């Protein structure tokens with residue numbers, strides 16, 4: 001296949017036999033599914049039947065770039081990891097930024113499909129010449145930063161590494177894949193990697209990528225940069241990082257606090273983006289090819305990790321390890337974030353499951369006997385640090401937390417209503433009772449309670465004139481945003497680069513050398529979302545799973561701007577959403 005933006009080939013690796021092959025990337029796959037999440041999802045759907053045990057050698061772990069990756073377009077260093085999720089049993093897709101995606105593209109391959117299971121721990125090195133298999137016995141048990149350092153010492157500083165920590169090795173169901181300080185965090189891609197005894201993927205190479213029309217590409221990138229210079233969202237991210245949203249969420253009454261018992265907190269400002277900038281941030285940072293730079297490097301000032309530098313904390317981590325657990329000490333939040341990154345844990349699921357356990361303890365549904373004598377009290381930062389380690393190592397009560405909220409809740413009668421998960425994935429850091437459309441987004445997201453794949457409805461908070469509490473008109477907006485998200489994830493755009501919608505088709509056209517109209521992209525997005533729905537139906541999911549925890553539907557927020565609100569009209573929004581997508585009443589899409 002000869003197109004700009006693609007190398008036209010990808011790798012398949014069988015870890016059982018330690019063999020690999022180079023496959024041509026079929027043109028119809030690129031045409032129909034674009035890249036990243038789209039192509040990865042299509043390969044996953046075709047390569048394995050339904051009901052595969054996600055922790056068996058038959059599950060595939062796929063990492064795929066998009067046509068933007070490697071072009072140095074703004075925010076384009078992205079790669080999507082995909083698998084059948086061991087946490088949810090749905091399709092799973094997690095996008096990673098940083099330097100790894102561009103480095104992957106320089107190997108001369110667009111992606112990799114990994115199956116099987118190595119008999120003993122292994123790490124792989126992908127270069128333009130192919131794949132080398134290396135024993136990883138000496139790396140097993142080591143943290144993510146130790147692993148990366150050790151591999152780069154062996155292979156050379158220019159190589160980039162994506163790896164798992166002890167959590168993935170121990171099959172914690174919400175384990176992440178980590179590269180430097182960026183993660184493909186959600187849904188257990190790291191768990192699947194661990195189930196294959198695969199400790200790390202290292203990539204190096206200097207393969208050039210073709211851009212079909214360099215002049216048009218340059219002109220469109222210039223327009224994107226000009227629009228970014230005038231964009232308030234970009235300015236805000238540059239000033240306070242994503243954690244700048246903490247103050248907004250608190251003001252809107254949608255800041256998850258005490259396991260979503262309330263949506264506002266008097267100590268929230270102590271954890272705001274401005275507080276982070278003032279107290280622990282030492283510099284800003286950006287993924288490769290990113291002019292926005294929403295990331296930051298912080299230094300922990302107090303406690304046993306004093307002096308440690310971390311990236312973040314980002315918004316989701318700040319909230320789920322902060323207000324959700326009533327922890328206002330930024331040093332403690334940063335330390336918890338650091339431990340999650342080093343052990344290879346998703347911070348959202350980790351903070352959510354700990355908050356859930358704390359509420360169970362508060363209600364007497366869990367006792368000291370269950371916890372091994374640990375008093376699961378709110379606001380105890382040292383306890384949270386201990387629990388994170390216990391989760392990652394599956395020690396004591398940590399073993400039960402390592403299953404995630406849905407499975408733990410099944411063991412605790414009476415807890416289902418405040419188990420803050422959808423389809424088994426822990427809900428992210430926005431309470432939808434104050435942004436009704438986000439309730440629809442969580443309910444219909446293909447991988448469960450994440451905040452983006454069903455449409456970033458949370459952005460309505462920033463849109464003047466939005467009626468945040470109605471269900472009217474939300475389905476059409478969610479469908480539109482879910483389509484945009486599918487194109488961003490598949491083309492490999494970062495959401496936070498605020499690339500104007502009308503520049504996306506032209507950018508792809510310039511890179512690939514074929515006409516991408518808005519209509520063509522809409523068709524691709526529909527195809528991707530329909531395929532993901534079909535994947536989940538094959539796994540046994542149906543309309544009954546497109547729902548929310550009772551807390552969000554029946555318990556009004558007790559205070560703050562959204563006081564008295566619940567998610568309303570969910571069934572109506574779902575009916576409308578299905579209809580807009582051309583799905584039937586049960587949520588079945590047309591045949592592929």
Ligand code: SF4
Pocket residue numbers: 075076097098285286287290291292293294295494495496497
């Ligand atoms: S905006 Fe943030 S997450 Fe996105 S590419 Fe830039 S630094 Fe990375």
